[in-house]
Amino acid sequence: MKAIIIEEYGGKEKLKEAEVPMPTPKEHQVVVKVKATSINPIDWKLREGYLKQMLPWDFPIILGWDVAGEVYEIGSKVTGWKTGDRVFARPETTRFGTYAEYTAVDDHLLAPIPENVSFEEAAAVPLAGLTAFQALFDYGKLAAGEKILIHAGAGGVGTYAVQLAKNKGAFVISTASGKNKELLMDLGVDQFIDYRKEEFSELLNSVDMVFDTIGGEVLKDSFKVVKPHTGRIVSIVAEAEEEWIEKADVTFNNIWLTPNGEQLKELADLMEQGNLRSVIGSTFPLSEKGIYKAHELSETHHAVGKIVIKSEG
Numbered sequence: 001m002k003a004i005i006i007e008e009y010g011g012k013e014k015l016k017e018a019e020v021p022m023p024t025p026k027e028h029q030v031v032v033k034v035k036a037t038s039i040n041p042i043d044w045k046l047r048e049g050y051l052k053q054m055l056p057w058d059f060p061i062i063l064g065w066d067v068a069g070e071v072y073e074i075g076s077k078v079t080g081w082k083t084g085d086r087v088f089a090r091p092e093t094t095r096f097g098t099y100a101e102y103t104a105v106d107d108h109l110l111a112p113i114p115e116n117v118s119f120e121e122a123a124a125v126p127l128a129g130l131t132a133f134q135a136l137f138d139y140g141k142l143a144a145g146e147k148i149l150i151h152a153g154a155g156g157v158g159t160y161a162v163q164l165a166k167n168k169g170a171f172v173i174s175t176a177s178g179k180n181k182e183l184l185m186d187l188g189v190d191q192f193i194d195y196r197k198e199e200f201s202e203l204l205n206s207v208d209m210v211f212d213t214i215g216g217e218v219l220k221d222s223f224k225v226v227k228p229h230t231g232r233i234v235s236i237v238a239e240a241e242e243e244w245i246e247k248a249d250v251t252f253n254n255i256w257l258t259p260n261g262e263q264l265k266e267l268a269d270l271m272e273q274g275n276l277r278s279v280i281g282s283t284f285p286l287s288e289k290g291i292y293k294a295h296e297l298s299e300t301h302h303a304v305g306k307i308v309i310k311s312e313g
Helices: 041-048 119-123 126-139 156-168 178-187 216-222 242-248 261-272 288-298
Strands: 002-006 016-019 029-039 067-074 086-089 102-106 110-112 147-150 171-176 191-194 209-212 232-235 251-254 280-285 306-310
Touching: 029 086, 029 119, 029 288, 041 288, 067 102, 067 119, 086 119, 086 261, 110 261, 119 261, 119 280, 119 306, 126 156, 126 209, 126 232, 126 261, 147 156, 156 171, 156 178, 156 261, 156 306, 171 178, 178 191, 209 216, 216 232, 280 288, 288 306
Parallel strands: 147 171, 147 209, 171 191, 209 232, 232 251, 280 306
Antiparallel strands: 002 016, 029 067, 029 102, 029 306, 067 086, 086 110
16 A cells, blocks of 8 residues: 655655555554545654654554554454545554554444545544644543633644533633734634734733643743633643743643544544534645655644645545
């Protein structure tokens, strides 16, 4: 089968199209014919070699950890799924990713794609949507009526976080550039802050939760606006200094996503009900050139919504 692989760490030029063996499903796996996948920052961070100590894999590596497609083959002990089912998943993090025509997925990580959702819309969800879900609810314990600040709300994770927080009944504040204000207000933001013109740390106080997707000074300044004692900050990009946490007297977590089929099914239900949608900023083909251009865009940190890769098959 065709796949886009890397045979060594480095820049975008290391991405190459190759013929690789078809995956064979284990007892509790299915092989999915990939209709679409999507780009996440972990893809190019891993390509560059930033994660090689955490994930010491052999080459070649197939990147990509989102999939939407059709069940093609079923393992011997799989129940509840049949060939032809429309499914999506955030597979386990292995060196056999989803930039390929077929990929193997553990059956418990699969969720059905609702009839009113396209493969492209579904492929955008798993990693980013589950990251937002776990940050807000598993770690942030966000409740109705609370105030949440979501940094970079127009990004891939941010667009899901805004909608999930709004669905929960929270008061949603988000930072982004002015050109994305209309999008974010449409997604449910109650208070928009143009980070190019305004300092959120001068405008806000007593926020119940901050969801950080940026790190650096943004994370540091977030400790100035959180409610003491009961406030929470969750970051997906950086650790916080102990002195920041102690001075602000808040709870802090730097999290790493856990694939979860049950939570993905909850996101699918919200999509079916029209309460959650994928914001797709760009779409590229599943080819060496397409993945190159998608990585190039993702690396700017200014992509709106998700970058989706569509299979040509």
